Amino acid sequence: MLKKLLLLVLFYGTNAFAQDYFLEKYEPFNPDIPTPEQFLGYGIGEHHTRHDLIVAYFEKLASVSDRASIYSYGKTHEGRKLVILTITTPENLSNLKSIKEQHLAFTDPNQKVSNYNDVPIFINLAYNVHGNEPSSSEAALLSAYTFVASQHPEIKNYIKNAVIMIDPTINPDGRDRHSQWANSYQGTPNVADPQDAEHNEYWPGGRTNHYWFDLNRDWLLGINPESRGKLTWYHEWYPNVVTDFHEMGSQSSYFFEPMKANGSLNPIMPKENYEDLNTMFGAEFARALDSIGSLYFTKEVFDGTYPGYGSSYPDLQGGLGLLFEQASSRGHEQTTAFGKITFPFTIRNQYISSITTVKTAVKNKAYMRKYQQDFFKSALTRAGKAKIKGYAFGDPRDQNRTKAFIDKLLLHNIKVYQSGERYVVPTLQPQYRMVQSMFETYSKYRDSVYYDASAWSVANFYNMRYSPVTSLNLGEPVETVENIVQIIPVRKSNYAYIIDWDDYNAPAALHYLQEQKLVLSSAFKPFSVKSGNETKQMNYGSLVLPVSLQKQTPEEVYELVQKAQEKFEVPVYGVDSGLSLKGVDLGSRYMQALKKTKAAMLIGNGTRSYEAGEVWHLLDTRVHMPISKIPMRNFNRTDFDKYNTLVMVSGNYTFDKKQLEKLKNWVSKGNTLITIGTASKWAIEKKLVKEKLTDSKKDSLAKDSTKTAVRKPYVDAGENLGKESVGGIIIRADLDTTHPLAFGYHDTSIPVYKNNTVWLAPSKNEYATVAKYSENPHIDGFITPENMEKYLKPSASLIVSKLGGGRVVLFADNPNFRGSWYGTNRLFLNALFLGDKIRIPTRN
Template sequence: MLKRLLLLSLLCWQFVPAQDYFLEKYQPYAAEIPTPEDYLGYGIGEHHTRHDLIVSYLEKLAEVSDRATITEYGRTHEGRKLVMLTVGLPKHLAQLETYRKNQLANTDPTTPNTATDQPLFVNLGYNVHGNEPSSAEAAMLTAYTLVASNHTEVLNYLAHAVVFIDPTINPDGRDRHTQWANAYQGSPLNADPQDAEHNEAWPRGRTNHYWFDLNRDWLLAINPESRGKLNWYHQWYPNVVTDFHEMGTQSTYFFEPMKANGSLDPIMPKENYGELNDRFAAHFSQALDSIGSFYFTKELFDGTYPGYGSSYPDLQGGLALLFEQASSRGHVQKTAFGEITFPFTIRNQYVSSMATVKAAVANKAYLQEYQHRFFSSAISNANKSKIKGYSFDVPNDRNRLKAFMDKLLIHKIKVYENQQGGFTVPTAQPQYRMVQSLFETYDQYRDSVYYDASAWSVAHFYNVKYRPTSKLSLGQEVTDLNGFIETPSLSASEYAYMIKGSDYNVPALTHYLQSKGLVVSTAFKPFSAQLSGKTESFPYGSLVIAVPLQKKNSEAVFNILKEGQKRFEIPIYAAHTGMNVSGVDLGSLNIRAMRKPKAALLIGEGVNSYEAGEVWHLLDTRVHMPISKLRTAQLGRVNLDKYNTLVMVSGRYDLSKKEQEKIKAWVQRGNTLITLAGASKWAIDKKIVSEILITKKKDSTETQVRKPFVTASEHLGRERVGGIIAQVDLDLTHPLGFGYSDPKLPIYKNNTVWLKPSKNPYATVAKYTRDPHIDGYISKTNLNEFMKPAASLMVSPLGGGRVILFGHNPNFRGSWYGTNRMFLNALFLGDKIYNPAD
């Protein structure tokens, strides 16, 4: 009987008017408000709706109804609008600014709860993964219902809540998928799971323009979509936030509660993932039961990582709610229980949207009081700790420090100058739980299998050295970063200019100068120079621009450098002599001219699009340097000699023997191949290089211990490295280590590629330390048998060229400022790496 109900609900939309399938419950509707079908010219679910049409429909609602207004909170990389439709009774919309200020005051523990006499704020967020499209269609139905319905239930919701509808969090990815699904839509529809409609081509629509997963970006705030949403969020602090997704076609529907939080002592109040989740779950089950939909809870997913749309609001005094709908991956697809249709998936999301509003209104007073208690408990929790703050500084790299400070400020974390010349974040502040997320590290967990990363102490992402403190010496609060970096005025020289190699923006400045036609040299040994009566130290990797050796005159060189300093906020020093106080002089053989990179990146089916996008994003947005993206399917026809550097990220490279030999021969001609994580394993497995992986020793006499079948995923999952932070020892004298001042460096590891240190004593650039664990879950086997003896970065000579093998991903999620430099050194200095043993 239950299966029959499910089949009927899957198919019934075909036998009733399409709009009634969704909207019948909330009649009557205002006749002057256009339905989605009226506006689009087709029924919801008949086609996938482009983002611009979704936005224009919401704009139409705001135009014709006094219940709605629409605002733009940002633009995507591709220029698409990010919009928020605000729905409420006219009298509430007229008072919205007052309500907003009261809501902000409610997050201040020093003030009484001021938000209890006003509507609740509910934020319905949809379609953060572009190829999980059902929720954005449901957003239009929800918007229409709340704007046009005069049903007593809807009017009651609006009497007690203002609803903010974010229809498409990832417009670029959505439109990539929409184009695919509509382009391959058949007539009649084709339910064959193998049909092209249900199998997008690489990179697929899940991710944004640079192939980032925006549902991991709330904490890291790298992309404009996330930054716009965070800026909006901290103006409103909604009490309830939804996060609508899709999952595998053979599944059903998921809503919270999730599986138990993986942290041993979660910083999120138990009241959030216990009491509140249970209150809302009752409403979701009732709503889905009423339409015959099946669902599950608690088995999958976790909110341990604070950067999801379903976890970040939990750390801001709200309730975040995850929904996962089995996907039709097109318009209709066969499953084990019959056919699942696009309209059916939309209906579940729509019903859950309305149930969310209903549950929020039913718990209005509780939610408002909970939000105030949440921020009050932040202060009381901080006061119980011996740690009263975290002090830090990055004295030799203001741009990296600025990037870290930006993360503090976007999350509304208070930070102050301190008396030691650095900065301090006090713990006793409303955002204490975010302070914990950015600074605290853990090595004990109640779980060993994570849906995502188990380590996210953001200070380590930026290689920021910090220390907890029990005493505070706070100076002026830092509230914005305008003028944060002050560069001295550049004076002209007819002889040379010098730039210290330690700044994060050195590679970007190098590329800028090279693109303007200047020859840039780098220091392979440090030196100190007397400049304006002061001795300045220039470490490994510092830049030298010798004026007489340029093809441009001294005035042109000066103007280029002046503009470069302004763009990249790096001090540039004018030198009038080649004789230095100590170290090498400017004419030394250890001051070597740099080759301009001509870089390419392999992309396409089988390649890890996340890692490829991170490389592209880094070079585009920070170095402002183009990289040619070469599809693996075209590799046989590509002229590799146009490039001197090739990047391969993790992935499954189904290259022919001839294509493998083509890459190997190209390297041997004097070029540089850079392999990240899984690609390093590929290079070793395919004998491109003569290096070795550390693998588990097989014992033919070993007797397997019998284990229960049901525990297989848990036992096997423990040996995955889902994402931890570990420490390596870096050779600061190696070109790949240029720009670093401390050999102890945190890196991010989320794979099981373990590189055996090279037999060449000069080739292992970074090796894990004796006690490498910093943060996150790793099994004892992986830690002791694999990580501790392994290298994380090494160089393997190959003919006249070299392969630079990373065992980790130095560009993870666009956030690892601390390890980006190693990757950029590989691009800019790869040709300078020779084999001293030859």
């Protein structure tokens, strides 16, 4: 079937016989090993292969071959297996534990080993992190078959000198979403028209995982099970070479590294990684692709700045991450300006690159091993020369946020110690470069246009106050987060319980208790109370649960409060009197009863799936609260009166007059609309609220309208215009901690993440600007001086605007970015849980 198919196909003008197209070069093959076609019942490239069939084929190879074994490193959100097929000689496989120990010795700076050529090189061929870039997983099937079944001397040499670990599908949930789409709309014959449904997925598409996260940005952040499982595996094995296979627009060709020659390179990476290793491998890729007539390009578009890519994270572990980008057929066959591009053609380039990766790694085995050894040794050398000996951090007011940050450090094998209430990360450790990625910030950059973020100091993601230290008192090593949160069990009370709103998990505890039909209120002024023999200072937002006002008995209330504390590890205090030692009393009018939040979010065409997924993920996995996801196509027939809160993430909203009026009327009834990013800009432009955008650009254009533009080279247009965007920076905002949206914060200065050009003018109402960018806002990342001075500094990050009896909460920035901004999640959660309590004072 495969031979018959491929005999008939033109691939960019290259006519190839089927046996030459994929596998003939590596004949003969072991006849006892089934080919992918024999196992699947169709030829590679004829259909998109489901993930369960890919796993089943790998399990089959492991069961019939003494060259292969299979390992599962986790499951996706939807329960699909995440597997790695390990392939090497039977002798190597039976001695893998010993070989692994020899391999890991090169990653230990304290061990002196020099048998670089004696230990097989470890190669991780990893595929399909973006689900709708499917060619690579098909190439993984071919690669696995080749290394398991080929009797060719070249392949035998590779498996003798390498341990090849194939991860066929990093994002199974997204892949199956796309495969179902492509196979469902496949025609007979194939339809090459780019406008056909097969080539145009419906929102959100298959790129992302279950919660619509881009997993190729998650290596550093480790939010999703796919990434956490892979990171755990990675730090067990430390492969020398890791592939990162992708697809791009159909009108392109094929990309492999080196990346941009003058690009925004990670300043903590050894130059040798970019200048020597990538060039060495790139030359081999060029020769292999030249031999089959494939066009390609290098040193353009893509950069290695962000350390959370599948092609950049391995670089921070002494390995070499390799990016490949194949022009996509986005289905089975599609017409382009260069002719028809077919699914088998895209698979072949990925397959050739896979084999060439192994070939080059084996050829340079000793060089790669010494490089990894020198990498970790240089980490200690560099750390030893640095003035900073470590970083101290911790927030005793919010142990759960601190716990989440420590979990992130441990996930990356970073050593952490506890000294009193503070934690310390020493710089003198093999993961010194990862320590830098977590804590260091930058203000100077080699480039001004970024493929992704230009800032990633993770400590700022968590609003984790930290300080560099020049001398160390390490204390006890922290090896697990199990005992990070130390909570005193709540004492029984027949009067009231108080929950500390400062804790990250407090909103989850509130929702849980409201689900149990308990009534709680929120403190709109601080107070102090006696709990047992201790005095407790309670901040804005503290929750009060009066026992006498509940329908349940005191014993039942106590049991539910205990369960909430155990489940979410939040501080809860039993009190016996409503008379406070200081501040407002428990029966004060500043104690406002809370309604249960009933939230919905608009999704679908026109909305940004990443941001919608971040909201969904936050509420699902941390707050354990459902949110109704309303497709835009259902807007007209949706009964919004079922909800008291509606979220609109960034997007291109095209409401007609009737729809806009429906939204206005709903908010005016007393409900809360939360807008994020461009949705906030849309709300202002549509006059949903009486707020304005910072208009420095408009004023500047008016002043310069009589001036003649200075002529610039056409070739530089992309770079010059690209730098005007804000690719991803961390900036400081001044916060009004007395505002309900800021309850739970103590520090009036917080880091926020900005990756858009939404510039909100501070509200004319003196009490409505919750967060404004600081006078000296820059923390980390690239921004042009013009954007900084004319737009950012005069603008606000968060404002609230009155609309009838309701309000609109306008976020200029995304408080939930990539599921990692624990430091600003609270702003969003406050909008959800306290939004209806916001009153915007006005003068009569």
